[in-house]
Amino acid sequence: MNRKRLVLFGVALGLILVGGVVGWWGHTDxxxxxxxxxxxxxxxxxxxxxxxxxxxxxxxxxxxxxxxxxxxxxxxxxxxxxxxxxxxxxxxxxxxxxxxxxxxxxxxxxxxxxxxxxxxxxxxxxxxxxxxxxxxxxxxxxxxxxxxxxxxxxxxxxxxxxxxxxxxxxxxxxxxxxxxxxxxxxxxxxxxxxxxxxxxxxxxxxxxxxxxxxxxxxxxxxxxxxxxxxxxxxxxxxxxxxxxxxxxxxxxxxxxxxxxxxxxxxxxxxxxxxxxxIWHWKELGTAVALLGGFLFLFPTIGTLSEAGALSAATRSVPEPVAERDRGWLVSVALTALLPVVTYYPLMLLAGQVMPLTPVTPQNETNSIVLWILGNAAIIAVLFGVWHVRSDRTFAAARDRYGLDAGDGAGTLGRSVAIAGGTALALLALLFAFDAVFGLDFRVWVLGLKLPSALHVRIAAGYFPAFLAFFFALELLLHGRLRTPAATDSLPRAIAGNVGLLAGPFVGFLAVQYGWLFATGALPVPITALQAIIAFQFVGVLVGVGAVSTYSFHRTGRVWVGAVLNALFVTWLVVASQATHVPL
Structure with missing residues (x-):
């Protein structure tokens, strides 16, 4: 294990330990x-x-x-x-x-x-x-x-x-x-x-x-x-x-x-x-621990991607296919605007078109799913148009998109193992944190809880939708939008993708709440619940952008990032939502 990775493990675990002690002290006086x-x-x-x-x-x-x-x-x-x-x-x-x-x-x-x-x-x-x-x-x-x-x-x-x-x-x-x-x-x-x-x-x-x-x-x-x-x-x-x-x-x-x-x-x-x-010490502690849990993901991904047979799923980062031209700027603008523009309409529409069933038993998760699937469809169409206009055959381009499967099922299986192993490592860490301190990883309305058996069962029904979205997002970030600068510099790539994903929601919330503070009401009052949910998306999208980019740079392919983000976000969303169907 290289020195930087070992230091990051130490920092992450140190933050979790300090956060646990501080949070426990505040929680128990x-x-x-x-x-x-x-x-x-x-x-x-x-x-x-x-x-x-x-x-x-x-x-x-x-x-x-x-x-x-x-x-x-x-x-x-x-x-x-x-x-x-x-x-x-x-x-x-x-x-x-x-x-x-x-x-x-x-x-x-x-x-x-x-x-x-x-x-x-x-x-x-x-x-x-x-x-x-x-x-x-x-x-x-x-x-x-x-x-x-x-x-x-x-x-x-x-x-x-x-x-x-x-x-x-x-x-x-x-x-x-x-x-x-x-x-x-x-x-x-x-x-x-x-x-x-x-x-x-x-x-x-x-x-x-x-x-x-x-x-x-x-x-x-x-x-x-x-x-x-x-x-x-x-x-x-x-x-x-x-x-x-x-x-x-x-x-x-x-x-x-x-x-x-x-x-x-x-x-x-x-x-x-x-x-x-003194309650704020509990909140500070769990927030510090959440940061530690987030940082823990990166050395874990790096370590697993180099471990024994799993290393066969990795390769060097392919050459970029995008340049910072006018078409790229248009794609960046669409990437920033479309999720925000479609947010309220698709979230509100879900209640009308997605029934509550034993497979889809959470109303607000259904709203999130309709929104992400709508955006996945838009990404697929725009990516397809760009691919055709770029005059590339898919066979020639898929390697540079990070879509190649190496030796086939073996590479895909190893990629899933890296993603699954990372998620299980974080789950084990959270289990130990709960056992020692009686707390979860949490900041304000964003919390990562241990999933119950029922949560796991529910998550299995929603996972394919989240996987489809994160697969489309990987193609967008690392196929269409990855420039030579983002290929050569991992910090620059992470900062760019995090800003691209989370930045628009920061602006969206600034408009919504600036209006609220100025007038006493949101621009569209009936969207109050969706506005509050959007606060969680800021934190989630920061994590998604960083994890996706790091995974791509460590493996040279989109598979680990897509699977890991789908696992992580499905877990986070399902465990935090209300279940409306008796199961």
Whole structure:
């Protein structure tokens, strides 16, 4: 193994180790909090959860309880900021995977989004004071909280809706007395203002007639003011932190407001100031570990591509076929623009043309699949036109495209082994990270989780679509767009391809959110979910561009990059999405 590769292995593993230690310290408050993996058995399947237990809590000395529920296409890990800070202040916190999310059994949306059975479990837990229970839910998790409160109206004392509402998408409606002691933490730039509190813009929430009816007033609501009375259960308060919908569960201001309201209404330990927060260390740790896991891929690819019989799948990088002429510039522009231009139309169309089935059971994955297949088709057509116009026979050109198969099945099999071995190495590393630190690789809304057996089964159905797309992308990047400069310099090639893939989405999000911050609403409000998903694509496309380019330069062919990216992205997407069909 060469020195540079050994150093990169050391850096990657060092980042993972440091990230794990820092993340564990933040997640457990330096080891003071006990975090137990918990399964709640229901008639509709198993709900997976974390139970955060503060020090000194026993059956003889129970503590106030909080049910914390994440939003759509998230998992219990995104509730960590709330869970950590509430547990530090003496609350036993049950953070669940909603039904059909994370490791909870599908289908999504069933059993009141998982809220009612989770509340019943928490209220009956021996470590919880059943007379002092609060509910906290972000986005769709707020609907789970409202459903739980409606099902068990005498088993909770208060509620916080973070970026959420009553009476939306089948959640029970609210009024001046239901839910009990309601705090609403609603971001000033929440993308779902039209769905939650039915306003034209997010900053207009205090003027929402729907929200006013819940507060028992017909006047503009004053943020920070307490309406009603805690003792009678009619207390109400609205907070508007200066963030967005997904930013609500990563905002120190929003976390402090949630903590303050729950402590006020359940009589929790108020010795810590709401601004005294450590959850960000957990987030920093998992982000550093994610970076380490990403870097780990490169020396692994390099090592496997030179290992024994697998080395026969590699060759030198072929001569480029592209020059930086006008046609190349047009191809670059189309590569940058078409994914962004087709993003909203194809993502929204998927709900109309791709049914939920046992093979395609995830609604948002279906949307991503339709989008990538549409782009794969466009790439194939444009690549074909360029190939014909370049006056080359395929037999003469395929070697320079990186499409040759060497000795046939042997080369293809070795390429798949390199890609599969790299993916398995990362999976093993994540398994060890979870076993030692109880964490995954994660930054904000982008997380790489260990796949469950069900995730693997679902991924098998989606994998061919992702493979088709990444095969087309490999041809585009390394066949049509690879210039002599990109062939001679690996760093330049990686930087160029990463910028080409991720850069347009950075610009796309800048336009979307610049509009939101300027006007209080996205340009097309109904695309709020797709806009939020696009944040994940920035990180994914950075990884895809780097891995694809490195694999091509190490093997001289497109096969390893196509298979590895298809494996990696299918794993990441499927494990992070909601499953809507009972399986």
């Amino acid at each position: 330096g080891g003071d909090l006990t975090i137990r993996e918990t399964q709640i058995e229901t008639d509709g399947g198993t709900i997976d959860a974390y139970l955060y237990v503060p020090p000194g809590v026993t059956p003889d000395d129970p503590a106030p309880g909080v049910l914390a529920t994440h939003g759509y296409i998230n998992s219990k890990e995104t509730q960590a900021p709330f869970a950590i800070e509430l547990a530090r202040r003496g609350h036993v916190v049950l953070a669940i995977d909603q039904t059909g999310h994370g490791y909870s059994d599908p289908p999504a949306f069933s059993q009141g989004w998982g809220g009612p059975p989770a509340l019943a479990y928490l209220a009956d837990h021996e470590l919880v004071d059943e007379d002092r229970i609060a509910l906290e839910g972000h986005s769709m998790g707020g609907w789970a909280s409202v459903a739980a409160a409606a099902t068990y109206p005498d088993r909770y004392e208060s509620m916080v809706l973070a970026g959420s509402s009553t009476g939306s998408s089948g959640a029970p409606p609210g009024n001046a007395t239901f839910p009990r002691n309601l705090g609403v933490v609603y971001a000033e730039y929440d993308e779902f203002h039209w769905l939650m509190w039915e306003t034209e813009t997010a900053p207009a929430a205090p003027e929402s007639e729907k929200l006013q009816s819940v507060f028992g007033t017909d006047e503009r609501i004053e943020t920070g003011r307490t309406y009603g009375d805690i003792e009678s259960g009619t207390a109400r308060a609205l907070y508007q932190p200066g963030t967005t919908h997904p930013g609500t569960h990563h905002s120190p201001t929003a976390v402090g407001q949630v903590v303050e309201w729950i402590e006020r209404t359940t009589g929790g330990d108020t010795s810590l100031d709401p601004d005294d927060q």
